[in-house]
Amino acid sequence: MASFWEYANPLKFMRTTDWLLPVVAMAALVVTAIGLIWGFFLTPDDFRQGATVKIVFLHVPAAMMAINAWAMMLVASLFWLIRRHHVSALAAKAAAPVGLVMTLIGLITGAVWGQPMWGTWWAWDPRLTSFLILFLFYLGYIALWAAIEDPDTGADLTAVLCLVGTVFAVLSRYAALFWNQGLHQGASLSVAPGTRMDWAYKAPLYVSMTGFGLIFVALVLAGTRTEIRARRMKALVARERMA
Amino acid sequence: MSALLIRDLRLALRAGGGFGLGLAFFLILAVLVPLGVGPEPDTLSRIAPGILWVGALLACLLSLDRIFALDFEDGSLDLLATAPLPLEAVVSIKALAHWITTGLPLVLLSPVLGLLLFLPAEAYLWLILSLMLGTPALSVIGAFGAALTVGLKRGGLLLSLLVLPLYIPTLIFGAEVVSRGAQGLSVATPLALLAGITAGAVALLPFASALVLRINLR
């Protein structure tokens, strides 16, 4: 079997994603549609929360991908710093705006859900606070990429920022927990005994989550392809100037 | 190494070095807050720990971009990078110089501002102690942010955007020490966590800052 690292070759990556991207994008569309339609229309209303509960099918997958996107950026940054494969740096760059939007969706759907449940759009609950802080970290990371002209310097600096930022984001998470014990229910999907969620909800939720994961992969692949092309164009212009 | 510290202190204290700007900012903030929220001692004494910590943090932020930007512009940074001093040491010393000219005066001024904000008497000790423990972390984290943005034309705003989220844990634990102290509760846990963050930042971040500086000098 060919080495995994071969896909870090930009040409090979482009050739592979030529067919892979449409497949993933279609799968994302279908799976997400199934998950959301099942979740919104084919599940019973909750006896306490009514139909409001159904926002969970947007809220939980988005929140999950908000964190996973950062984790993926962390791994890609490490790959770049250690193996110097341009594709991984560009994939990290492409993942950031997707993560940012996922965080925003998580926050907004949370506010819409929280309003009827807790009677407030916003609470300084540790979990909400942590997501707001994560949002700030995404903003900083994207702003740093945008500010640096030289692409390799940008890749290096943002990768280090991602590593250091991860440590401080985790610290902030625990600091927020320490600072205020909040309203938010524990993780919606827990394997602990006494799980609150019924399979009637869990099944479509899992489908939704898979769908959001596929959406993320499709967007990151598309973004990385754009970044590779932009990078290639920059290189061609620079060549032209040198010749 | 002491030569670098002495030079940086001298530069900060001479005309145009910007020494005192942070202090003045801290003072103005402590004056503006009561003007904004009203003069009731109860309200002010309740929010004083938070205001003083946020004020110290912002005052610290104000002078961060000077840590490396001036040395970058006049070529000193290139020369320091080729000098026998390890760049990690250069970063640490410059953060130390920043702390001595910004953090330490803030610590010393804070009790006076505590007075303006009706900080409860029990909290003064904890205010000074928490700032004493926390401001070194602010300088070291700030030096990392300054190193990240050193090559950029208008790095100042970006620097704030990058550094402020990194200040969150220090702020939470620092302000928690003071407000628990004000309520007469035990401060041991937040104080230990604050000290832990400072120790970790002082020990590890200079390596990241030096790495980032080298990248920016390429």
Added chain:
Amino acid sequence: MMLRIHDLSCARGGLPVLEGVSFTLEPGMAMILRGPNGCGKTTLLRTIAGLQPARAGVIEAPADSIAYSAHADGIKATLSVTENLAFWAAVHGQTGTGDAVAQMNLASLASRQAQNLSAGQKRRLGLARLLVTGRPIWVLDEPTVSLDTDSVVLFAQLVTLHLERGGMALIATHIDLGLPEAQVFDLRPHKARLPEPGAGGFDEAFL
């Protein structure tokens, strides 16, 4: 003690600019780099000074032997001439700045703040900094910018004296420094060739 460059290749902004640069400097030798603007003189000097990594090739020099000086001299405006020099001397583990002050004709200006110096005087201060580093290999990027003719002569004397003491100098410059003993190294033949577009290199898409 010598500086040996072998088959060095260096890059600017991710693109190769020079390749196959080889030369050797021995004690008492000066080398002048020539080439049109943008040919990579500064990049080469920064690479040799260790400020940026080489793409390929070997730079052999004893540790802590290279003193680098570029367009900006690292002079602090609010410090006096002596304070500036004393700082750089201390950073390099040297003591005594008197020799450097005398050689660069700065004695009458010693206690003046650097912001009150003329451009040429500042430049002389920057060159005096080279002396206080006590390092044998000077790597100089356009050292005569904003020097008047007299100061250029003074600079040439300084380099000659440095060479006589067994030092070495690698200088990028456009003007004639009046250093007859210096060798000239033309960078034009070493312009890097970019790989053909469409060739199969690993990161070819980015070159």
